[in-house]
Amino acid sequence: MRSRSTLGTVAVLTGALAAAGLAFAPTAGAVSPGSATATYDCGTWGSGTANLTATQSGTAATITLTSAITTPVGVGADTISSTLTMAKAGGGTRVFTGKKNPALAAGQSVKIGPLSGTVASGDSLNSYFAGVALKMVIFGVTVNCDAVTSQSPGPFIFS
Structure with missing residues (x-):
């Protein structure tokens, strides 16, 4: 009898410790603000305002960019290789890369992403530099x- 009681106590304690561990587990990171706008000049492709949307999960982050700048030619899905370099407050940069885009018809607004990158807690990033x-x-x-x-x-x- 005694061993059944001990095993039951161990099981209850193990379950309680697991629940407590979940309660105190670190949460996925959050980025603030979740979206922002900036104006870009792309030379002969034009200039305009872009909407940037950021997400974060731990040290992994993504940024999606939708621009007022339009493509002069139609492009297929996932054919634009993109690199977004962002200035880090205090010096340095963080780079987001990817080859993700929907199919775009000629004259359609450019949309790229999500572009992937790595961030650290406290990073303050701006594409203006x-x-x-x-x-x-x-x-x-x-x-x-x-x-x-x-x-x-x-x-x-x-x-």
């Missing part, structure tokens, strides 16, 4: 876009 913020390679042609305004309402801050 001295350099090419967004580089897209389409059919072997490189399109460089400079951010000409800071993000509004502010930089992405990762937790």
Whole structure:
């Protein structure tokens, strides 16, 4: 009898410890704000406002960009190789890359992402800096876009 009681006690304690562990487990990170706008100049491709949406799960983060800039030619799904470089407050950069886009007809707004990158807790990132913020390679042609305004309402801050 005594061993059954001990096993039952151990099972109850193990379940309680597991539940407590879940209650105190670290949560996935959150980025704030979740979306922002900035203006980009893409040379002959034009200029305009882009909406950036960020997500975070731990140190993994993604950014999706939808722009007022339109593509002069139709492009197939997942054919635009993109690199988004963001300035980190205090110095340095973080880079988000990917080859993700929906099929786009000529004259349609460019949408890329999610672009993947790695962040650290406390990173404050803005695509506005001295350099090419967004580089897209389409059919072997490189399109460089400079951010000409800071993000509004502010930089992405990762937790």
